[in-house]
Amino acid sequence: MTLAEMQFVLPNLSPASAEIFLLTMxxxxxxxxxxxxxxxxxxxxxxxxxxxxGTAAVTVxxxxxxxxxxxxxxxxxxxxxxxxxxIVEVFGIRTGExxxxxxxxxxxxxxxxxxxxxxxxFTVFVVMLYSRSYVLDRPQMAKAEFYTLSLFATLxxxxxxxxxxxxxxxxxxxxxxxxxxAMVALNRDSVTATEAxxxxxxxGALASGLLLYGMSMxxxxxxxxxxxxxxxxxxxxxxxxxxxxxxxxxxxxxxxxKLGVVPFHMWIPDVYHGxxxxxxxxxASAPKLAAFAIVIRMLVNGLxxxxxxxxxxxxxxxxxxxxxxxxxxxxxxxxxRMLAYSAISHMGFMLLGLVTGVxxxxxxxxxxxxxxxxxxxxxxxxxxxxxxxxxxxxxxxxFESDELDDxxxxxxxxxxxxxVMMMMMFSMAGVPFFVGFFxxxxxxxxxxxxxxxxxxxxxxFFSLIGAFYYLRxxxxxxxxxxxxxxxxQAPFDMKLLMSANGLAVAxxxxxxxxxxxxCAYSLLRSL
Amino acid sequence: MLExxxxxxxxxxxxxxxxxxxIVIGLLVxxxxxxxxxxSPYECGFEAFEDARMKFDVRxxxxxxxxxxxxxxxxxxxPWATIFKEIVQTESVKWFGFAEMLVFIAIxxxxxxxAWAKGALDWE
Numbered sequence: 001m002t003l004a005e006m007q008f009v010l011p012n013l014s015p016a017s018a019e020i021f022l023l024t025m026x027x028x029x030x031x032x033x034x035x036x037x038x039x040x041x042x043x044x045x046x047x048x049x050x051x052x053x054g055t056a057a058v059t060v061x062x063x064x065x066x067x068x069x070x071x072x073x074x075x076x077x078x079x080x081x082x083x084x085x086x087i088v089e090v091f092g093i094r095t096g097e098x099x100x101x102x103x104x105x106x107x108x109x110x111x112x113x114x115x116x117x118x119x120x121x122f123t124v125f126v127v128m129l130y131s132r133s134y135v136l137d138r139p140q141m142a143k144a145e146f147y148t149l150s151l152f153a154t155l156x157x158x159x160x161x162x163x164x165x166x167x168x169x170x171x172x173x174x175x176x177x178x179x180x181x182a183m184v185a186l187n188r189d190s191v192t193a194t195e196a197x198x199x200x201x202x203x204g205a206l207a208s209g210l211l212l213y214g215m216s217m218x219x220x221x222x223x224x225x226x227x228x229x230x231x232x233x234x235x236x237x238x239x240x241x242x243x244x245x246x247x248x249x250x251x252x253x254x255x256x257x258k259l260g261v262v263p264f265h266m267w268i269p270d271v272y273h274g275x276x277x278x279x280x281x282x283x284a285s286a287p288k289l290a291a292f293a294i295v296i297r298m299l300v301n302g303l304x305x306x307x308x309x310x311x312x313x314x315x316x317x318x319x320x321x322x323x324x325x326x327x328x329x330x331x332x333x334x335x336x337r338m339l340a341y342s343a344i345s346h347m348g349f350m351l352l353g354l355v356t357g358v359x360x361x362x363x364x365x366x367x368x369x370x371x372x373x374x375x376x377x378x379x380x381x382x383x384x385x386x387x388x389x390x391x392x393x394x395x396x397x398x399f400e401s402d403e404l405d406d407x408x409x410x411x412x413x414x415x416x417x418x419x420v421m422m423m424m425m426f427s428m429a430g431v432p433f434f435v436g437f438f439x440x441x442x443x444x445x446x447x448x449x450x451x452x453x454x455x456x457x458x459x460x461f462f463s464l465i466g467a468f469y470y471l472r473x474x475x476x477x478x479x480x481x482x483x484x485x486x487x488x489q490a491p492f493d494m495k496l497l498m499s500a501n502g503l504a505v506a507x508x509x510x511x512x513x514x515x516x517x518x519c520a521y522s523l524l525r526s527l
Numbered sequence: 528m529l530e531x532x533x534x535x536x537x538x539x540x541x542x543x544x545x546x547x548x549x550i551v552i553g554l555l556v557x558x559x560x561x562x563x564x565x566x567s568p569y570e571c572g573f574e575a576f577e578d579a580r581m582k583f584d585v586r587x588x589x590x591x592x593x594x595x596x597x598x599x600x601x602x603x604x605x606p607w608a609t610i611f612k613e614i615v616q617t618e619s620v621k622w623f624g625f626a627e628m629l630v631f632i633a634i635x636x637x638x639x640x641x642a643w644a645k646g647a648l649d650w651e
Contacts, residue, residue: 008620027637034644 015109025051026151033144066114108164112526131278137397153179157290196274211254217247227302234305262320272340281388307358321348322462356450371520372442409482420502429470435508
């Protein structure tokens, strides 16, 4: 067969223009930095931030749905109804109104993906800004690789979010993981960082192997790796059930590894603790969004027919994570390690929303359940960025400030940042009228609506245990004498953003409705 | 049917001859002064039998990984080159087929420049 006889269709590149832009810019930044001699890498940093803003702009301008949401949030719904069609016409936007597939259906652009990507850029932007002074104080870290690897990791996450093919998910995941392994080891003179990187690499490779093995089983059972194709074959009942279940078990194990839920959580505390705090901040926030996206893509978009099976597995993972995460966190004296266990319990809680989508073959509650999880993961990323950012804010050259004792008497050193940290802790603990409360509340609502009362009770019980160690930090900050009175040396922009972050956590707690409806709406348009 | 495999048979014969002939010629013609280094099975700088947990120069790793990258590049370039004529003659993929490979090479060049500028290619 000659080329002319093959019906070759040129791929539509426009849905992926954000990825293409980011990749081009990451390469440009890598090249520019080679010829920049100055030590502060101000140019590299500035270019990275400009790239993230630019990618966000490209994403908004290629998705009509996202555009209308963004305008509605900024200027109000009336302005959105008025402005959106005009901007759509000016820029000739043809994607984002409905689900668009491209690259032979290996890539999908939908509203859920666009919303998650926008949150992703925002998170990475904040992470880069918080890390700035920490990185400058540590000569080992102050390399361009910190910025370029972050951008490549972001690209990997974007690919994961927009994947409609098991192999696309895998490629995105590997791009993310390989960048993260290198970032953890960036401070190569530190023994703990090297150890963390080694553990992360070995366990991460194992997890990727599990995931791939699961994918190969799914392929064996259905004869396709395209996620919508898998869903179709399953719906028609054209799949070997035994092989499918086998594949599903490996797939769920792989996902659990990447999410870091019990019993696949072993790497989380060591990596969070050992990695430089700037990298911990990155690992603890943005990848959770991408992990949520791949769970939706693989399990909900692809294997919804098997919901009864994977929901059972996720229930076990979720309850174990909440139990072990919250109990082990109590025993920690290092704040990064404590937050690592807290991350495990939060991911367990997030999974609760995903296990309640289908009840006895009835998917009535699915939208509610999945959007509560999406809300949970977005607000968790926001809060987690703030909490780790606070460690960075208090750190200075030669001082990490990652022990619980370093937070003693923070109120005497800086009442405002003690208050911000308190808001973060209250939100993580789920104290009413902070955003974490509504995140937990909406997930619990979905769980109760699905009829799993015992699950909701267990979740509340473990959250109450969890509240202890969050409130202990508040106690340390307000009622203990400070260990050192060194004033906080952080640049002004970081202080400003940290204040905004704290206020966002408080304000979203008072007005959670907007973000909740964005989550629900974007899922409604994408599933 | 069977005679279709005749070229394969000839190929195998020539292959075997090519493998054996240099050894035979070497045995007959070359000077024969063995020493312990020459008789060791591998001459790569490592002892063939020793503890696997040894320190070795990380530069080996660097060179190896760069080699794999550019080795794979050729593995993709070669099949593309064989149908290049066909690509440029087919209207629908004319520019796409050309540009796609340029993009692929450009991405690898970025990596190459990076490795070069960082000194990964200098041995000393």
